[in-house]
Amino acid sequence: MQPASVGRLGLVVHPVRDTVEQARLVQTWAAAHGKEVVGLRTDAARLPEGVDLVGPEEFASTVDAAVSLGGDGTMLGALRLLVGRGVPVLGVNLGHLGFLVELEPRELPAALERISAGDFTVEPHLCLRTELRTGEGHRESVAFNDVALARRPGHGTVTAALSVADQRIGYLRCDAVVLATPTGSTAYSYAAGGPVVSPGADSLVVTPVAPMSGIGRPIVLGVDEPVRLELLEKSGAPVVEVDGIASGELPPGSVVEVRAERDAGHVIRLDAGDHGRRSRVKLSLLDLPLLPDEMLELVPQELRRSESTRTR
Incomplete structure (x- = not known):
């Protein structure tokens, strides 16, 4: 799917990092092509003057495409903001590894030209719609990576009964339970020993972290199989994390x-094959026992100088 035309571009920026320079690139390109650029009022300090500032509802309902300036966390925020809207999002990497984001800042102007010409594909992503029910009420959330129930230090383990498609299949007693999308399978779930799932697969992964008893292996489920976790009375009160963002605790008895x-959600891909190759390399780097600065030492000096020149 592709929008018939991109008249209004939305900017979603990193919550802390200075993104004015990259946002100005988008703004300059848009002015030269008769496009409008909008951003969120809460991001005003990291946007250049002249960008129209709007609230999240107007942003989500009026933009034709969005540019995410940050890392995977910023990209996930953009997808949550636009969930169910059919608005494609282009990710520009200002972070570290970046699995979702495709571009480096120097590639942005050429990418915008291609988007304007409709020369791109859209990669669909499934989300997890979550309802949390406690004795005090209920709340809902959306995740594109994962939902995790994580043990608080000094408190009891996460002990929960697991049901799939209304069928009770067992219980988990562990430090955390991670429910991940295929996109999120390379994040917390992967670190806990879960499988890497292709983004093209419609599935949901349930991964116990440091299991002590009960279900001790990851489970891969179909996308049409709803999951229910009921915290048993002997459970601790875990913290709920949605795409890595803490959103409160759950007392025993919660569902x-x-x-x-x-x-x-929809992610713009300019070169899906190249992005896939980069992601596989990045994933393999996570298993190396080296810090990023130490990995740089493996790169020949002439290549390091070449890359430094390109990024100036």
Whole structure:
């Protein structure tokens, strides 16, 4: 799917990093092509003057495409903001590894030209719609990577009964339970020993972290199989994390219901094959026992000088 035309571009920026320079590139390009650029009022300090500032509802309902300036966390925020809208998002990497984001800042002007010409593809992503029910009420959230129930230090383990498609299949007693999308399978779930799942697969992964008893292996489920976790009375009160963002604690007796939703988010891909190759390399680097600065030492000096020149 591709928008018929891109008249209004939305900017979603990193919550802390200075993104004015990259945002100005988008703004300058848009002015030269008769496009409008909008951003969120909460991001005003990291946007250049002249960008129209709007609230999240107007942003989500009026932009034709969005540019995410940051890392994977910023990209996930953009997808959550635009969930279910069918608005494609281009990711520009200002972070570290970056699995979702495709571009480096120097590639942005050429990428915008291609988007304007409709020369891109859209990669659909499923999300996890989660309902958290406690004795005090319920709240809902959306995740594109994962939902995790994580043990608080000094408190009891996460002990929960697991049901799939209304069928009780066992219980988990562990430090955390991670429910991940295929996109999120390379994040917390992967670190806990879960499988890497292709982004093209419609599935949901349930991964216990440091299991002590009960279900001790990751489970891969179909996208049409809703998951229910009920915290048993002997459970600690875990912290709920949605795409890595803490969103409160759950007391024993709480219920977490998760349903996967297809095509909830859309990511712009300019070269899906090249992005896939980069992601595989990045994933392999995570298993090296080296820090980023130490890995740089493996790169020949002439290549380091070449890359430094290109990025200035």
